[in-house]
Amino acid sequence: MFVSCFHRSPIEDFPVEKWDLVNDVILKGTFLLTKHALPAMQKQKKGRIINISSAHGRIPDAYKSAYCAAKFGQVGFTKVTALENALKGITCNTIEPGPVRTELIDRKTTTKTCRTRWNNCRRGSKLPHPR
Structure with missing residues (x-):
């Protein structure tokens, strides 16, 4: 996914359609997969969700505004998912590979x-x- 939607440019020159693509693939994709997996996990009272983020989910880099924003969002979304489901036997974690x-x-x-x-x-x- 990273290669197919990655774009670098200063914020003021960043094309809106590229911003939308990056956020749709990374952030909306994570949301949709989680949304549709949770009901089955909640029914069986157990489950493990592991999201693959990036070091850019915690450490920003210039000219990667959409990618960094999506990865930061993905990390935050993972934490919310974990909090909402902790008492339901479901864990949610993020792996953040470095370079x-x-x-x-x-x-x-x-x-x-x-x-x-x-x-x-x-x-x-x-x-x-x-x-």
Whole structure:
């Protein structure tokens, strides 16, 4: 989903249709899947919902306003779902993967400032290589 709806640009230049697409896929998609899965889980009095977000659900990045807003929203929605269903035997959590060291990340982190930011994001650890 990330690749199919991702768009980077300053807020003032961000196309509304791209904003809607990103939020429909990430945030509305999470809402609809949860909405339709909950009744069955509530009926059986148990269930596990795991939403996949991103480090951008907690750490924003410039020129990614729609993506960051959707991911922050997804994290908040997950918490609300957990609170509303805790006494019904249903848990709801978010997995927020951080960056993985790829060619794209290596190119992005060529400056000292970018390297420092990514390292701080990873709490000082080096980025893992994909296997």
